[in-house]
Amino acid sequence: MESLTIHILLEEFMRFDVLSWRAASFFFTASSLHRASWQKTQQMRESYNNMQILSQHLLFRRISRVSASLVALCRRARRGRDKGALCSKNSTLHPSNMLSRLVIVSASGLKSSGPLGAGLVQASRSLHTSSQSLAPVPPLPEKGGKVRHGIFPEEIFQLLYPKTGVTGPYMLGTGLLLYMLSKEIYVINHETFAAASIGAVIIYGVKKFGPSVAAFADKLNEEKVAKAQEVKDLAMASLAQAIEDEKKEQWRAEGRSMLFDAKRNNVAMLLETNYRERLHMVTNEVKRRLDYQVALQNLHIRMEQEHMVNWVEKSVIGSITPQQEKESIAKCITDLKVLAKATQARATA
Amino acid sequence: MAGRRVALKTIDWVAFAERVPPNQRTMFNNLKTRSDAVAAKLTSLPEKPAAIDWSYYRSAVVKAGMVDEFEKKFSGLKVPEPVDTQTALINAQEAEANTTAAAYIEASKGRIAQYEKELDKFQNMIPFDQMTVEDLNDTFPETKLDKEKHPYWPHKPIAEL
Numbered sequence: 001m002e003s004l005t006i007h008i009l010l011e012e013f014m015r016f017d018v019l020s021w022r023a024a025s026f027f028f029t030a031s032s033l034h035r036a037s038w039q040k041t042q043q044m045r046e047s048y049n050n051m052q053i054l055s056q057h058l059l060f061r062r063i064s065r066v067s068a069s070l071v072a073l074c075r076r077a078r079r080g081r082d083k084g085a086l087c088s089k090n091s092t093l094h095p096s097n098m099l100s101r102l103v104i105v106s107a108s109g110l111k112s113s114g115p116l117g118a119g120l121v122q123a124s125r126s127l128h129t130s131s132q133s134l135a136p137v138p139p140l141p142e143k144g145g146k147v148r149h150g151i152f153p154e155e156i157f158q159l160l161y162p163k164t165g166v167t168g169p170y171m172l173g174t175g176l177l178l179y180m181l182s183k184e185i186y187v188i189n190h191e192t193f194a195a196a197s198i199g200a201v202i203i204y205g206v207k208k209f210g211p212s213v214a215a216f217a218d219k220l221n222e223e224k225v226a227k228a229q230e231v232k233d234l235a236m237a238s239l240a241q242a243i244e245d246e247k248k249e250q251w252r253a254e255g256r257s258m259l260f261d262a263k264r265n266n267v268a269m270l271l272e273t274n275y276r277e278r279l280h281m282v283t284n285e286v287k288r289r290l291d292y293q294v295a296l297q298n299l300h301i302r303m304e305q306e307h308m309v310n311w312v313e314k315s316v317i318g319s320i321t322p323q324q325e326k327e328s329i330a331k332c333i334t335d336l337k338v339l340a341k342a343t344q345a346r347a348t349a
Numbered sequence: 350m351a352g353r354r355v356a357l358k359t360i361d362w363v364a365f366a367e368r369v370p371p372n373q374r375t376m377f378n379n380l381k382t383r384s385d386a387v388a389a390k391l392t393s394l395p396e397k398p399a400a401i402d403w404s405y406y407r408s409a410v411v412k413a414g415m416v417d418e419f420e421k422k423f424s425g426l427k428v429p430e431p432v433d434t435q436t437a438l439i440n441a442q443e444a445e446a447n448t449t450a451a452a453y454i455e456a457s458k459g460r461i462a463q464y465e466k467e468l469d470k471f472q473n474m475i476p477f478d479q480m481t482v483e484d485l486n487d488t489f490p491e492t493k494l495d496k497e498k499h500p501y502w503p504h505k506p507i508a509e510l
Contacts, residue, residue, distance in 0.1 A: 243464045256446050256447070267433065275430055279428050290410065294409045
């Protein structure tokens with residue numbers, strides 16, 4: 001959009017001779033664009049091609065400054081033209097030179113940022129469709145507006161298609177170019193070749209290294225976002241874990257009654273044990289006493305028995321006199337002799 | 350000889366063990382061993398002592414009336430039950446533990462609420478690639494650059510870059 005505006009304005013410039021008025025209007029447009037771009041810059045995200053936006057904004061500032069000086073120059077040129085032929089000839093050359101330089105500057109500046117320029121304007125269009133300001137700011141579209149050959153917006157081709165078909169805009173462009181060349185509105189001079197060479201080099205550079213530089217810038221951004229994302233994920237995971245742990249601790253604390261049940265059980269068991277032990281002890285002691293009595297009685301009886309037996313034996317043995325002892329021994333010997341004879345007789349028989 | 354039976358609660362040691370936090374495990378093990386020892390001792394003792402055969406003793410002991418006297422005294426004897434001094438203490442301990450546990454659970458719930466609030470903040474925040482710097486400063490106040498304290502870029506001490 002900006003490229004189209006500038007081109008149309010410049011074309012207007014070339015057509016008419018009221019240079020200072022056109023310069024003023026160009027200055028006004030450029031400064032309004034400058035204002036618009038500054039507002040846009042303020043609204044854009046920091047993370048999305050900051051440099052691009054800033055450079056665009058700076059470019060607009062440069063253009064407006066240049067156009068301000070251009071206004072002054074045009075006025076001087078007109079005064080010079082009014083004054084006389086010689087000096088005015090030099091000075092009349094100046095505005096067109098300046099203008100051509102301006103065209104080149106703006107064109108080359110916009111060539112590199114053309115697609116994005118158009119795209120940014122389109123984005124701003126989508127941003128400002130509703131009267132409210134959206135928060136969070138919706139993300140920018142991935143690609144800028146469609147352009148052909150790097151600078152001409154697709155909208156012109158669509159605009160002219162119903163009337164002039166596919167080749168219409170090309171014809172328009174060729175016609176404009178030939179008109180400018182033939183009427184010497186655009187004069188071919190050394191600057192033309194300088195502009196062509198510089199433009200060629202710039203186009204080659206952008207085409208060759210543009211994607212890789214963009215990828216590098218994107219990677220830097222991606223790394224920043226990834227780091228932040230990692231921090232966020234870590235924080236969320238640790239928070240969830242902390243919640244889980246707290247819940248677990250609460251569950252643990254609920255089991256405290258079991259501890260006290262165990263303690264009371266222990267106490268009850270000890271008491272019961274003690275009681276049983278006491279019962280047992282009582283019984284055992286009574287039994288022991290009774291058994292003692294029984295044993296004592298038995299002991300008495302046995303002792304009496306033994307004593308009596310001993311006493312009887314002693315008295316019997318005491319009562320045997322020596323006379324009786326001799327007689328009993330002699331009787332024993334005769335008995336033995338008879339017995340021996342009897343066995344001898346039996347053995348020989 | 351009246352045996353009083355206090356209802357012994359069956360304790361599920363497995364479930365109890367699950368709830369023990371790791372730093373109190375040794376205490377739990379000690380408690381378990383002591384409880385098991387006490388229970389074993391209890392089961393090893395028969396509930397009632399063996400009855401005394403009074404008729405045998407009456408026939409055996411010669412002394413008159415001794416057995417009868419013993420028997421009378423024995424059946425009249427009441428073994429005192431041991432006094433329970435500890436259950437009250439345990440109940441007091443339990444009440445105290447209940448209060449501390451309730452306080453702890455309240456504090457824990459407060460912590461959980463705080464964590465959940467922060468979790469919600471993280472879940473509901475806009476994705477990083479749609480944030481502006483102001484959004485970032487709103488979501489994470491610690492990223493806000495103090496422009497009064499450090500008025501010149503980079504608005505923070507060089508060491509923190």
